[in-house]
Amino acid sequence: MKKRYYSLKNMETRWGILMALPAILGFLMWSLLPMVASLVISFTEWSVVSKPKFIGFANFNRMFTQDPLFWKSLYVTAYYTFLSVPAVIVSAFLIATLLNQEVKGLAIFRTIFYLPSVVPAVANAVLWLWLFNPDFGLLNTVLGSLGIGKSLWIYDEASVLPSLVLMSVWGMGNTMIIFLAGLQGVPRQLYEAAEIDGANFLQRWAHITLPMVSSVIFFNLVMGLIGTFQVFSQAYVMTDGGPNNSSLFMVYYLFRNAFQYGRMGYASAIAWMIFLIVLAFTLVIFKSSPAWVYYEGERR
Amino acid sequence: MLAKKWSKFGILVIVATLCLGLVGTVASAAKVKLKYTYWGSPLEKKAQEDMLKDFMKAYPHIEVQPIYIPSDYVTKVTAMVAANDPPDVGQLAEAQALPWAEEGAVLDITPLMEKDPEVSYESRLPMTWYLYDGGKKTLGTNLAAEVMALWYNKDLFDQADVAYPPAKAGEWTWDEFVETAIALTKDRNGLHPGEAGFDPNNIETYGVAFGTWFAPILPFVWSNGGDWFNDEGTETLINQPESVEAMQKLNDLIYKYHVAPTPTQMQTFPAFNILLQTKKVAMVVDGQWALLDLAQSRFTLGVAPLPTLKEPVCLELGAPNVIFAGTKHPQEAWLLYKWSTSASSVMPLIKAGLWMPLQTEYYTNPEKMNEWLTEGVHPPEYKEAIIDYVLENGRRAPAYYMRNWEEIDRAIGQGFSNFWLGKEDAQTAANRVAETITPLLQGRYDR
Structure with a gap:
């Protein structure tokens, strides 16, 4: 051999x-293969059981010019994203900062704040369905006992999205854990040096903590954006897109078209639209990042 | 060297497997294999399995594989059809059945019916047929018949000393119905709506409860001489006076007379049978299928046709059973189709109150009637209130004929959501809905 x-x-x-x-x-x-396939399908009229028919840009044309519900779903999703992402990041950062202090029962607190993100999406939705109930729900009972007027929560066009944002803040455990890891990675000697120089808590937070975790904020911002553009289960389980289509998220509208109205081609076109929108936002965040994200060991 | 030995062994194993597989195929080729897909509750699952077992006993040369799909049914069956491995016979949701039939994924059974005297248009309830291609073709009927009706707790009527609703359709006017509902509704202090000091926020017993999807609403629109669509299915009549008036009357039950719970209250309420049993509600508008649970609850059940606005109307609905066009054994599939939709093979579900027979003879022939009407399940007035009601006043739901019904139905549901929450009147909501659904209308399958 x-x-x-x-x-x-x-x-x-x-x-x-x-x-x-x-x-x-x-x-x-x-x-990759399904993505390419869906791109091809987005140029067809296809009900899955029939043979796909090539129709060029007709699906996209329909989306932009003939389908008010698409615009509605885009508006609803963007509204939710711009409300939910900042709310989740700010509250997760705040709680992570608190959980980074040395207090008694730290492990218990960390568990409590992380726990909601372990709850499955559907169980979570059913739980909040009860909390939000205008007649017997806990939230209105609390508001009532405080003497504040009651809300219809997810049963009102105006309050359904803020209500769902409130629910998303409750489930921010994963974001919080990443912040906590980032906070714990900030070198102690920086704080010690600043303390010797007489910096107070707020100065230390603004000039050490914030720059040192800016890369974590960046990461959470991108992930949060991608996640909220794909929100689905709240509409599917809780609101059915209502009332009056005011919680018709894009992915839910896509799902309806694909699996209820038998329009796989149109659904694929919507999917690609979502992809392009998320891509655009992500690029903007990436492009802007040198201005506000600090990486250790990187010199500009 | 070692590697070579192993590869030889590998080839041997593969050859052996192939041989075994071949033998297996030959052995089972003697039997025709069919796949039957279905959804439903655990009770329906058991009844369907028993139905298939009896079928295989009657036709020993056919082997049926039951495929129970309790959730995401349409998605999964769509995947099976797309993968070119469709079921042979099975249930299908209303929204898919007719479009799939047009696209050739579901079989037109008219040629099979022509050769078989057992199944004809006359043999089954006329409103249960799913017709397409201008009414020339059919994919068959429902798996079982179902109608909307009014179910009530007789004990509550006795306590309030109110007369039971008439069992004959057309004898109960809307005003009498509202009066009855008011007499049955009482708040925590025992006061009725309209009495001084009545507290609508603390109602102990509601007169009536109904859902806001199309099936509990549309029969009242029809009964008022209106409809949601014109005869061709090309224009909407939803904002016409007859339709608007009927819907406003239903809405008034909730917000004007306070005899019915609001949709948000209904969200937290348990199922209708519990509401009737716990005396939270005296009457409910619900499908015949509810009888299964109602019959097992501990109160004296009564049933009546829906109250009449102008003419008595009975809404009939139900998902179809179909033969998938991809079947390789249409003859055997036809046998299974007939078996699965025949009342005698699913009698346990019919006797339990969940389903109603499709065959007209079970509604007209007293002997046949006795085969399914069951004491302790079907109330004494059932024959008049349901059987005569559907025979004389039955009308098929829009899912039987409207193109694009799924999307139209959703647009109607969404468009009226604020109306049912009591935030706007029927005319305002209906005008907006008419505008939204007009571009969605594409005519009818059967015209």
């Missing part, structure tokens, strides 16, 4: 590719 020689580099490359192969294949088969 012939003896073969392998250089160490060769071997590393081979093994490297081999080990990464499941992830690469997974991406190709379960992400």
